[in-house]
Amino acid sequence: MASSKNQDDIEAAPDPVVVELAKIPTPTTTTVTKGSDPFLVTFNQPYDEENPLDWPTGRKWMVTDVLSATGFNRIMVSTIMAPALSTIANELNMSSTESAMSLSIYLLATVFGPPLIGPLSEIYGRQVILHASNVWFLVWNIVCGFAPTKGTLIAARFLAGFGASAIYSLAGGVLGDVWRPEQRGSSLGVYLIIPLLGAAVGPIIGGFMAARTTWRWMFWATSAFQAVMIFVSFFSFHESYAPLILRRRAQRLREETGESRIHTQGEIIDGGRSTIAVIVRALTRPLRLLLFHPIIQISAVLSGFNYGILYVVLSTFSTLFTSQYGQSVEISGLHYIACSLGELAASQVGAPLMDYLYKRLPAHKQVPESRMPLMFPSILITWAGALMYGWTAAYQLHWITVDIGVFIMLFGMQLGGLPTTAYVIDTYGDHTSSAMAAQQFVKSLMAFLFPLFAPSMYSKLGYGWGNSVLALAGLVLAVPLPIFLWKYGARLRSKAASTY
Template identity: 90%
Template structure:
């Protein structure tokens, strides 16, 4: 068989292990020649008002901003409890391990949520998944605020995290739906502005609430914000999943014309499969991508390692300033501003730079691998910052120097996170949500596990040698995998396989 030019030219083989990317058109490849099949429903070219990629810019930014604000609240709740753990433990008679579990189990839920929720958005659409997960998260976050026992709090945190996790797979899918590859950086940069604040702002708000009122207001306040976001998203978020929009158009044509033969490309691919078969295949897709697609495996390890280290920083940063610098809980929480500023600066510098580099390339070289060069400087910046943070903390230099080290570290992490996210979106097209869900599984697992050993590591090695170990591990993991992906990425995309 001749080697296909790209993933859209690959035809599926009939055997159990098949080339699945043949059935995954990218967001910009929605055109299908309809001359041979007058009943095939596809987006009109070169412009179709219903095609999300052709939406007015204002509508694109609207759905992007709704996701961004929603992500801010859901991510903020993951860390807002950190400064109040001792207070919560005393009130609910929790051991130190149980109080730590009440914080981290939220992240554990995000391990299992995206692989289920992401594929559902590729069947029932983005809108229903966003609204349903919003309500689910609200209900269980309210339960957290009224929890009378430690068991109720831990269980409600897990269920709230499960609903919150939808944003991890949904956001990438929606951004892939509405933005073209040459706009990938700017869209990611704007989307990430508010959620990036969430993880760091959470401990700041939590610290002041813990000192001045009951810890339950952490959940009541974020629930009130979530209720507002439910109303906003209901009236301003538009369905962006192209195949579902086309399916609805086909159904409308069938009804208006009385002709039942109108169909979409997706319905042709599904053939005579039952609804249950289609659902099970979709739900299993993230697992199959993680098991059989090296692109997902490598990108998940690259992003997951950094994500785990991020939560090591977030879970220990406040304790550093209370224990070694003698600061209050309120003041120690303010140091998380350095974390947010580092990520925000990277998103606003890296995003336009990524688009600039992409547009400068000749058309035949504008491929997902062209995103990779931006990741090389990010590795150096990240681990130089980690060493600066660790050793300045170890020698108890002025707190501003420690904050600068953390700023540099998180700047580098975010600078590397942008291109790897864009790479996955560019590669997986209509199945971006499933791909992001597969990647998020490993990311959330590392974010859950890494903070568990962090306190013991810093006690045994100190901040200097502890961060040196993390930096060495980061170099050993990142450099070979990045070179591998850059060199063999195109070949892997062409040979990407999955169980049919």
């Protein structure tokens, strides 16, 4: 029970149930107030120990770190088998198309997972969805390691990717649950440290495993790590979804007092709908956001294009150094370090900068649109890096210049990705997971599709002109869309507030 210091806010009544209700915390919602509804259950102000936003800092970081480490493993598995594709194809009698499918189908699964998993976390909570997806991913990743046929491997990769995709919708939701807007940058910066390593470290580890042992150890080793993370998360990951915490509090009060009129704001919104109706409404939310919300459409296009280009780089980078620079598979994989360093540097520079700029604003200007200015320098940095990477590779200049170009390119992408993510978290509140799921649908689709045309594009245009085309397309998208959000975002948010 919360403290009774807010009893003055509750209307007096002879009914002893109302006396008990005096212990219910004061509201945070502006829709219904305690004065107008004494049966409304909300968090105590200014502090409530059950409110995730009021958790001790140590617990917040623990939850963030568990997500980060879980994200690292799931993202690493998406690319770890890239250097071993030819070996796997020979052993399982796969064509080149089938071997490429065994890699990319994992990403295809992440197209469909978040729109289902994200909304479920807004019904059943973050905790149960994280644990369930952890176990699901572990089971199918183990199957990948023991796959006797190409069909088994491809199917297991898809199912493992489906479970792994939970992190894409959960991460933004949980960070929004426990961190306040002025801490958005620092929390994103710390969360991203480990997952950003995953996509690039995967091919490095995979390259050495492919050269020195069976490719199956790629899946066995990552499964062992996943088993450890399941154990750790079971004891250290606390439920962070505020509406669920309040529903549990309301249920506890109804049982203790016998007063059936006790309710939460979420239960008011559900309006007495059946369980099936609530689930259907939640599961269709990502689709409705994607179809009818310009904020999601624009952020999805911006982040999706960059995500697609990232996987173009990840899927072709090793081949560049083996084919044009004559390096071994093991050594070519080390160049992915430049990719990781670019993203890591951007997260550690951009995150505190975003918080610094936000806190310097007067209170009335601390709105989601204030994130947008950080995107503009990222545009120039990203596509200047893409041109440097493309043309230094085209002229086969020293490999370090290629790595520097990729470093600059991915630094710019990540610098622009931070404010985009923060904007969505700030805007969609309790439904951040659904919003991130809608965004991730486009991102994963682009990550799946873009690498399919990358080899033929570079074969016909070369790395120089190929990257020039990508840079031109990037500029066409990246310049007007953030300006549009910066100028009209507040109006769009006000219109969209009650439509999801």
